[in-house]
Each structure stands twice: as structure tokens, then as C-alpha cells.
Amino acid sequence: AVWNHSVFSKNRDRLIEFDAVTDLFNATVETAHKRGLLSGEHFSVDGTLIHAWASHKSIRRKDGGDDDRSPDNWHGESRSNETHASKSDGESRLYRKSNAAPALPSYLGHVLTDNRHGLVVNVQASEANGRAERKVATDMLRDVSGSDVRITVGADKAYDTRGFVKACREYNVTPHVARNTKRTGG
Template sequence: MRGADGYNESLFTTVRLEDFVPSNHPLRSIRVWVNEALTQMDGSFSAMYEADVRGGRPSIAPEKLMRAMLLQVLFSIRSERQLVEQINYNLLFRWFVGLSIDDAVWNHSVFSKNRDRLIEHEAVTELFNATVNMAQRRGLLSGEHFSVDGTLIKAWASHKSMRRKDGSDDGRPPEDWRGEPRSNDTHQSTTDDESRLYRKSHAAPALPSYLGHVLSDNRHGLVVNVRASQANGVAEREVAAQMLADVATPTQRKTVAADKAYDTKGFVKACREINITPHVAQNTLRLGGSAIDGRTTRHWGYTLSMRVRKRIEQCFGWGKTVGPLAQVMVRGLDKVDQVLTLTMAAYNLTRLRSLAVLRPQVAQ
């Protein structure tokens, strides 16, 4: 007998959101680790609101905001408006964020209002550090062998926003710039004044950009340090040296792998001064020759580092295809750094989940 095409709304229901999420869904293990990290951040969240003495209604729980921001990265959601819309009708997203079926979803402007607060208290950085600590406790980090690299992050600005700093072209149309040489010394973006013109190669156009820097552990390719900076020709090596200083110890020699862009005497010297052996790819075409000689390249460890260092490209590829790093939709170095750090935290969580499938003891 053919069934009727219709349905009746029940006045009451006993179905839980938990029942809609498959037991083997990837978000289940990720949510456990996220909640573990957020629990450790409870004191920081309390400090964020201690200075707010105006009273009024309770704010939206920062834990829910952080879970929602992670969803935006994990599911390639383009904007906060679309994120709020998805949370409103997507039961999986409601479950992950921590909302019941009856809970109302906040307005998208809540993310903008709380972004500065999260930056001021470094909440996203603390979440990222928590993912690193979880990997450390599970024995997934070597703590001895690292790789470092940088990537170009396109700013939320266009060529039309580049105007002369002295204001001499204020009367010209924004699109009338062809044939005029531009440089960071003479021009600045009116949309994002902290971005800088930068190009990947001589064949690529110079675009308003930032640089993202990542330090990864060679054992499983997990990210252990991340920073954003303004785009210039020396930022990659300078920031890399700063990140390496955070993991260096005077009693244990460590190694760092890097591509030819890091084959400079200054970077190699900076690494050796902090007891880190630079396994840098040799740039034989550089004027004066490579800064790395046979004393380093003759060892098997150098060859192994050259192979393993390519794993660091996976986090950049993931961040630009799944995550929002191809072109960030925020302006200012602090906000770009927050987006980059959140993306790498999400990447670490996905790697932890993958490793848990291969090594069930990791999930414990």
C-alpha cells in the first residue's frame, strides 16, 4: 500500500542531538580534544570578562564561539553570516558548538565584537598551544627535529586600494594606475595599511599580502609554532630564527630543515648560536656559494631532513584549500595572525584524528 506524502509535527520529542551524529563521525574525536583544551582555558576565559563591570545579560560563552570558529575553518565556510546560518539548521553543527535544538543562534556580528577581545587575551594562541601539548602528551612529537617554511597570504585588499603616501594621486580614479611604478616605499593600501606589496616570483604580480610562518615537528608533521608577519624579503628568516629560539635548549642539539630561501650566512649562524643544526637545502647558485658545507651534508640525518621537510607543505595546502588562508577576509596583522593560528590549530586537530585511526592508543 502506498504511503501518504505528509507528516505531522509532534508537540513533544525525546530525540537528542547526540542521536543524529554517527558514532564514527570525525568530529566526535575532534570535539573531545577541543573540549579538553577549552577546559584548560577556563581561567583565561574568566579573566577576559573580569574587566566588564557594566553588568547586563550574560555574554555568549566563549567556548561556543571558539567551537564555531573552528567549524568555519574545518568546513570551509566563507563568512560568519553563512556560519550562523549553518548552525541554525545544521544539527551536526549545533551539536559540535554545544547548542540544543531549541537554543536560538546569535547574530553574526558577535564574532566581530569578540574578535578583538580574543586577540587581546591571546585565546586562539592558547588553543593552538593546547593542541601542541596534547600531541606532546601522546608521544607524537620528537621535540628534536623540525622543519620551517613560510607562505604568502593574500590580503583583503586590491591594487585599486594602493595610493601614494604623500597624497599626490588623491584626485585620480583608483583604477587609473597602469604604467605607474609602485613600491612599498611610496604606496600604501587604504583598505589594509599593514599589508605590503609582495610577489612569489619574478613572473608573478606583486599583490597586497602578508607572510605566514610555520614550524613543524618532523615526526608526524604537526605544527608546533606559527606566526604571521608583514611581507618583505627578510621576514621568513627573521621570524624562523625567533620561532626556533622558542624550542632551542642549551643541553640538547636539535635540527631544522628548510628550503633554499634560508641558505644565508645570517640564518645559518643564528641557528648554530642557539644549538640548532641547520639542515638547509644548498643554494649553489647564490653569490658566494652555499652557507652549508660538507660537514653538515655528509650525514644521513641531513638527507632524511631533506625528505621529511616537504611535509610542511601539507599544512599550507590544507590551510589554503580547506582553510581560509588563500585570501584572508580580515584586515590588520593581528587579525591575520589570529586566522593563521586558528587554521593551524584546526589542522593539528585533523592530524590528531587521523593518527588516532592509525594508532588507537592516541585517542586515549
């Protein structure tokens, strides 16, 4: 029998509790490897913003200083992860994709793709912060790199930092990263 979306939805808690989704993902990657669908040499890495299941109205001061105040109007008030947290999802962090976007409770999702057939070989979620994309990417690359075979990785300009390039080279990975010409100091 083939599972469809409703089977996963109805059994979500059980699948998470017994880590069945991770086992299914790993078995799928192993099957692709056995069938020769993975090159094991050429990869792409990317990250994406995942909005937490919490509204901006759930953001309150950590010290409880705004408990009697309506969250509808914070104009002029500065909020940061050091001073504020979501009451409905305390693990999420205030994060924004760009200076023009609002800071919302968020997580980051990360994916490592084998380029031969575009198959995902690793996926992770992390706390939303300015360094998580590169940190998780280097961890995923460390897991797939071997000392005898040099691998390559393609990445967007968010990965164009000295630290990421140095970490790649330490793991015998050749980075092909889009240049970030606007940020100084990399």
C-alpha cells in the first residue's frame, strides 16, 4: 500500500515520537545511493526561513514588563531576542530575511542536495540566527565528505564568508559560492 498525505497527517504524532520520518528519509537516500542515483561528489546547499506557528502578537517581554499592554501597537519599541520571546513558541527566534521585512518568530531550514539528479541527501532545521545557515551547512558537508575524494558544493551569496570557505577547505570540499559584493569583511 502506498501512503498518501492523509496517512502522514493522521499519524503525525506517532511518526515523530518514534522517529519514523527520519528512518524513512534515510532509507530513501540509501536506496538512491544503491541505485547509483547519487554522485557523492557534487552538491548544492541552501537555507530557507520557516515561520513559527506563532503570531507577532505572541511576542512579549521576557521580564513580563508588558503583560498588561496590548500587543497591537509596538511602534517605536525595539524588540530583540535578548529582551523578547514568543509566549506560544518559546524556541522560535525573532528573525527577518531582509531589512525591509518584519522580524517574526522563525526557524531556519537547511537542505543539502546531490546535483546528479537533484535528490536531497540531508535536511535539518535550526534556530534562526545570522550564522546558522553556514554552521549547519558545514556540518552537513562534513558528514558527506571523505578524505580521499574531493567534493564540490554550490551555494548562494549568503555563504560567501571567510569562515565558510575555510571550513569547506578543511573538509576537502571545493566551494563554488556566489560572491557577495555588498557585505564587507565576509
